[in-house]
Amino acid sequence: MKKPASSRRQFLRGAAGFSLALPFLPSLLPSESAAQTGPQKRLVAFMSRQGQFEDNWFPSVTPENRIAENVYTMSLRDIPGAISRVVDDRFDVVRDKLTLMLGLDGMSRPFGHNTCFPLMGACPADDQGAPPVYPHTIDVILSESEKFYPTPVPEPVLRVNPNTGRPPSWARTTSFSYKNYERIPGQWDSRVVFNRLFGESDPDPDMSMGVSSRERQSLVIDRVKEDYDRLQGHSRLSGDDRERLDHFVTLLRDVQTRIDSVPIISCDGPVLRNESSHDEAYSNHIDIMVAALACGITKIGTLYCHHHASDGRDKGLHDVSHGNDAVSVARSLEYNTWIATRFLELLTKLDSVVEPDGTTLLDNSAALWGNDIAICDSHYQFRYPVLMAGSLQGALRTGVCIDYRSRPRRRWAGHEHLGRPYNQLLTTLMAGLGLEPGDWEMPGTPGFGDYSIIGDRYADGAYAEYVGRERDYLPHYYLG
């Protein structure tokens, strides 16, 4: 792929004629080492907001092929027409590479909008203001594992939260990842991400007196750090003030490290579009993510789909998510159809990248689409709607709908049709990506995450059959 001669700022500002982005070609893949060792396994997580209505998300038919106790399945091909209203017939191009799961229940306290849910499975609602009950999301655990990353990569996790213009709120600059109980920022500006991952175009337009842009930045930051160090000694600063300044110097040092470590890579990035709407912003971020995954810049990508259609269709969706009437269901479908378009774009682009062994990037990935509240109206995280794609090189079963709901129906506190802990999906993914229980478990505590609902471990016995089975992986889905 040839990079344009103009600056990337021009693309963002509306220069015409630079809309070429995909398909990714095998020639984009530069790594001879990849051909020698085989393709890497990757994880992609995609989160939307405001939940799903069951009528929109679930198939019109129920799996009836009994595999084991409380494990029923059916082929996605056996579903007449589209898989569901949201996972509509456009997904047919990757239908055999999808896995739709029913009956994974969030172990959560309390219920509400839990943005860390897809990759942690348990945390207080965002509006509770409390930290999550578990320190890390699985992307963090994977990124810090030498098993997953035996050699460092430039961007251990690429976390994006696409937006156009400036991010108007906190929610649009964050990710859904947590490390040490703290939320990790996400990057909204595709140009910034591009420059970080693929470097400035060459020759360096900022080269002057033999000094490159990155060298100059480093020089200035060094000089600025001296000022901050000198200021630290001022007698009129309190200890807390000095800590604040020291914290900023640490951040500057981190920026400097990042600047210095941006790799010179041979894998060109995609050509970015003019972002006149959110659609283009998402496409730019998706292109960058797919290229980064394909080029070995990262093996984990998370995309926080905070919004929304460009035409304002997302307005009032919070109210819609609390509704239970036909109008709310219809509006949620309209919104989630837009979201589905973005997820499908991601899947098809992953599937368009042919790796050296002839498989596709999607084949070697596990891609997850979850949301922050599970089911609309109730906001209870039972029957969490999750769509998976990719088989992780055959470690995961695809082309099926698996129903983990209890038969006969088990109930708890007025909630019907319990399934099994969502945590099992997360441990399954980590296992599929090469980790073992010891890599994610807290000392002396088997499993991952929390296993409580509103404070009661296993909902006060409602999930008794899963007690002591925290190391189980999802049956029928995990193939090892």
Add this chain to the structure above:
Amino acid sequence: MHQRFVGLAALFMTASCTGTVGGEAAESPPIGPRDPGLVDAPECNPDDDIVPTAPLRRLTRGELDRTYRALLGANFHRDLELEIGAIPEDAAWAAEGLDPQTFSHAEALVSVATRTGHLLHASPDRWSELGAACMVDGSDDCIDGWIEAFGLRTFRRPLSNDERTQARAFYDAAGDHAEGARRLVMWFLLSPSLLFHLELEGDEADGVIALDDYVVANRLSYRILGSMPDQRLLEAAENGGLSTRDAVDAEVRRLLTDPAGGAAVEGFFRDWLRLDGLEPAPAHLAMREGFDAVALQEAMVEEVEQFVAEKLWVDAASYRTLLQSTDTYASDPLLASIYGVEPWTPGSPAQVAGPERAGLLTRAALLAHKDTSVSPIERGVFLRRRILCDTMPSPDAQIVDSRLEEVDAFDPLTTSSRDQIATITAPDGCQTCHSLINGLAFPLEEFDAVGRFRTEEVRYDADGNVTARLPINASAVVVISDEEQIPVHSASELVDVLANNDKVAACLARTVYEYTRVRRARAEDSCGIAGLSEIASSDDPLSELFIQNGVEHALHRRLEEN
């Protein structure tokens, strides 16, 4: 107790909010003063203007944005839009204080500096935009002059001799004018003197730091404009013209006549009333009645801003009047119809709504932004927290869950929202909090989901057909404190109670004080808040509260840290 403390003390007289449901302890923290230490503050000495040094604070994103614009000019500001836009948004409510800086902050700030340097290097003629056309070639005199002049504006004070020398040395080290100038710009833009509110100047005597005119200029400018001092302020500081209360008072009034000054005050109201978080009317309602929910939402916000601006700057109204006035400024026909008036035309007198539309708290924007089914409690909590400054803990989720299980038992055809809430919150454990919430919420049941006055609550089925009309009961007992419980029968009566209550005035004073300082109040702030509280509870123009807040802050002296 000193007279000035009456209103402030009222701020802390409140009922407790703990209890049990079904015999189980509810562990919510009690409602009460956000900082009990304030209650124990010493009596105010009118001559005492000394407070401990406030914690060092970084510039907010908004302050940075405006500072870059003032420092570099509109064209650079436009060209830096993406870089400045990458600076993380601060928490919506400044009074909570600022979050620590993150990697994204540092990355964005470095990007702003880098991009500015790039623009000047790529187009040297743009030096003229920075008032330094001679920098295209760069004689020695030009370099030194620019360091002096740009340094004064960037650091918002004159450079010290050391700083001047270091800047010149950094420039010289590049060995090339263009490269050196570029590095200098980047260095200035990443300086702690630009990015933080440093107050290190001023002579010390007996442990007290004397006022420095540049410190005063900075406090005035950032407090009122949210930006760096303008040329007049810097000149006043240079000439020692900011050392008297009269001089500072005059500057505050001048700055507030600046559109940016007025906008900053209106920004306070926008944040305080959470107007930026306003959601459109429920979709099903908009579809049923055939209006554009987003357009109506925008009109509602605009009307509140107009209402506040007219009352503050045109009518010189008191806080009491702001809370009680039936004037409306709805230029949008649909919103005007909601108020029952003709559309207002800018420049013309206000339209006057009926007596039920009493002041700020019954603006449609404050009534319409929540889902109909949950708005009563949220309306009550909003008033409790924002208008009365009470801590209102979130309820225990398990208790809420157990109570909500009763919702299905209600017959929607016969049970109003008020009655449902009253029943659900009836247990003693709920009432300890909800007796404080419901009394504020129920009178506002006179307004529907778009802020229309109503006498009936209309129920619909899923197809939009009317299934029931239930009479509105707006009577309630408003609990201000354990000692102050007042029956009301309408929203306008509720507003009258609030508008004449010292606790409400003290709450506004404290809120303005904290918001403009971007931090929580401490015991040492009590005197300053008490002074503002007196204005808020009087018939004086509310604008005086903002003026005096600016003056007091600019003139306080600090204790030596060590």
